[in-house]
Amino acid sequence: MFPSIFIPVIITAAAFALYLYATLSSNKRFQRWPMYRYGCFIIGVLSSASAVTGPLADWAHLDFRAHMLGHLLLGMLGPLLIVLSSPVALALRTMEVHWARSVTRLLKSKPVLWISHPITAATLNIGGLWLIYGAGLYSAMQHNMLIHILVHFHVFVAGYLFTASLIYTDLAPHRTSYNLRSFVMIIAFAGHGILSKLIYAEPPEGIPQAQGLTGGLLMYYGGDLIDLVLIFIFWLQWYRSSQSLFSKFSMTR
Amino acid sequence: MDKVKIRMNKPADRRNYSARNLWSGILFGFGVIAFIDEVVFHQLLHWHHFYDKSTSDIGLVSDGLFHAFSFFATIGSSFMLSDLRRRDAFWLRRWIGGILLGSGIFQLYDGIIQHKLMRLHQIRYNVDISLYDWVWNLAALALLISGVVITLRTSPKRMPPEESVQYD
Numbered sequence: 001m002f003p004s005i006f007i008p009v010i011i012t013a014a015a016f017a018l019y020l021y022a023t024l025s026s027n028k029r030f031q032r033w034p035m036y037r038y039g040c041f042i043i044g045v046l047s048s049a050s051a052v053t054g055p056l057a058d059w060a061h062l063d064f065r066a067h068m069l070g071h072l073l074l075g076m077l078g079p080l081l082i083v084l085s086s087p088v089a090l091a092l093r094t095m096e097v098h099w100a101r102s103v104t105r106l107l108k109s110k111p112v113l114w115i116s117h118p119i120t121a122a123t124l125n126i127g128g129l130w131l132i133y134g135a136g137l138y139s140a141m142q143h144n145m146l147i148h149i150l151v152h153f154h155v156f157v158a159g160y161l162f163t164a165s166l167i168y169t170d171l172a173p174h175r176t177s178y179n180l181r182s183f184v185m186i187i188a189f190a191g192h193g194i195l196s197k198l199i200y201a202e203p204p205e206g207i208p209q210a211q212g213l214t215g216g217l218l219m220y221y222g223g224d225l226i227d228l229v230l231i232f233i234f235w236l237q238w239y240r241s242s243q244s245l246f247s248k249f250s251m252t253r
Numbered sequence: 254m255d256k257v258k259i260r261m262n263k264p265a266d267r268r269n270y271s272a273r274n275l276w277s278g279i280l281f282g283f284g285v286i287a288f289i290d291e292v293v294f295h296q297l298l299h300w301h302h303f304y305d306k307s308t309s310d311i312g313l314v315s316d317g318l319f320h321a322f323s324f325f326a327t328i329g330s331s332f333m334l335s336d337l338r339r340r341d342a343f344w345l346r347r348w349i350g351g352i353l354l355g356s357g358i359f360q361l362y363d364g365i366i367q368h369k370l371m372r373l374h375q376i377r378y379n380v381d382i383s384l385y386d387w388v389w390n391l392a393a394l395a396l397l398i399s400g401v402v403i404t405l406r407t408s409p410k411r412m413p414p415e416e417s418v419q420y421d
Contacts, residue, residue: 182325189321194313201304217303224324231325235332242336 008053015045019087022094030093037085044081047073048156061142064203064211068218074152075125075159076226083163084233086170104173113174118184121165125158126191133195138204162188167233178238185234189227196220268409270342275404277333278351279358282400284327286356287319290363294376305374312371319359319367326355350403357397364390 019041023033050056051070059066088107092100106112114120131137132151141148164170166181196219203212267274294301308316337343364386368375376385 182329186318186321186325189324190314190317193320194317197304197313197317220303227321228324228328231328235329238329239332239336243339 008049012045012049016042019085019090022090026090026093033090037090040081041085041087044078044085047081048078051078052152064207064215065218068215069222071155072219072222072226075155076223079156079159079163080226080230082160083167084169088171092171107171108173116161116165116172116174118162118165118176118181121158121161122184122188122191124154125162126188126195128154128158129192129195133199133204136205139206142206163230166230168237169233181234185227185231189223192223192227193220196223267342267344270337270340271344271347271407271409273333274337274342274344274347275351275354277330277337278348278353279355280326280330280333280351281348282352282355282357283359284323284330285352286359286363287323288327298377300377302374302378308374309371312367315367315371319363323359344407346403347407350400350407353396353400354404355400357393357395357400360393361390361397364393 019038023038026033051060051074056066056070056073060070061067092103095103115124132141132155137147137151141151164172165176166185168175196216198216199219200213200216203209203215207215290301295303334343334348337348368386368389375382376389
């Protein structure tokens with residue numbers, strides 16, 4: 001029992017401490033780090049952590065509905081809030097210059113370009129879900145601890161990559177066009193919705209019908225809610241970026 | 254210098270943004286009709302079902318794509334509208350034409366292809382469906398035709414040439 005409870009708690013505490021330390025160091029040299037980002041980071045990390053440890057995680061072993069709630073928190077809400085807290089920008093501000101340069105070089109490298117591309121990130125994210133719920137990985141992860149941990153890790157990382165590849169609130173060295181990201185978003189959200197309806201119709205092996213129904217609905221409407229926030233931020237960024245063009249040509253105020 | 258209004262981009266500029274006015278309307282119409290479908294027919298009346306056992310795979314894919322797109326379209330069209338207002342290029346008639354066009358296309362697609370060909374779900378269950386289908390699809394056709402008429406009548410090609418436009 002020891003690792004399954006304490007390791008996630010230690011990681012969470014370490015993440016908070018690091019973030020706080022970095023903001024304190026950044027505030028000495030740069031503009032004050034905005035308050036909302038602290039809030040996003042804390043709630044984001046707690047959302048994701050609650051799916052891995054604690055009462056919700058325990059309950060999720062027994063009940064598919066709790067599992068699905070955990071999935072929404074770990075793979076969607078948590079990553080979204082953590083992206084909004086701009087951890088990469090903060091890290092680069094805090095590091096010593098030569099370290100920051102190496103990290104920047106890494107972020108600009110070909111493999112990172114490839115894996116952070118919206119199409120790759122969406123495939124990892126939604127494709128992974130199809131493997132879990134459509135290809136029997138779900139029942140495998142209930143029996144094997146290693147698969148269980150790997151699946152949770154994948155859901156979080158892929159959710160993070162996906163979110164960061166679509167909205168550019170944090171540093172994003174490889175930017176893609178609004179058209180490409182629109183296209184990827186619609187296909188990915190559709191993939192998520194279709195999978196929830198399939199779970200609703202036919203839950204994965206070993207799940208009682210009633211839990212499958214509620215789990216499918218939760219995935220469908222819960223996913224919609226978070227997609228809505230993501231779409232809103234995406235279009236807000238479009239609106240702001242097209243403003244510069246406006247000020248060039250018009251003098252109406 | 255206090256508030257002096259210098260209008261350099263009205264109304265001739267509308268013509269440069271006629272496509273964005275139309276697209277904003279089409280996307281908004283898409284979103285509105287999908288919203289009505291979800292709220293009225295799924296949630297309030299419970300006529301439509303979340304999932305119907307006779308649904309084909311292609312029907313499920315089509316439904317998923319349209320659902321995702323309708324969310325995206327509603328929010329996007331609202332931001333496009335704000336953008337047009339900010340530029341003083343908003344054109345109400347062309348925008349409404351777009352709404353009718355978008356909602357008509359979606360309604361017709363939903364009524365003919367999704368309900369009938371893909372058998373996604375029916376308008377209502379345990380009743381004679383043909384009357385419902387006729388009302389649904391004729392309403393769609395009416396929306397679509399009025400949308401086409403307004404869009405053609407607000408075509409920038411039909412506007413007077415630029416020299417004759419009066420600036421205020």
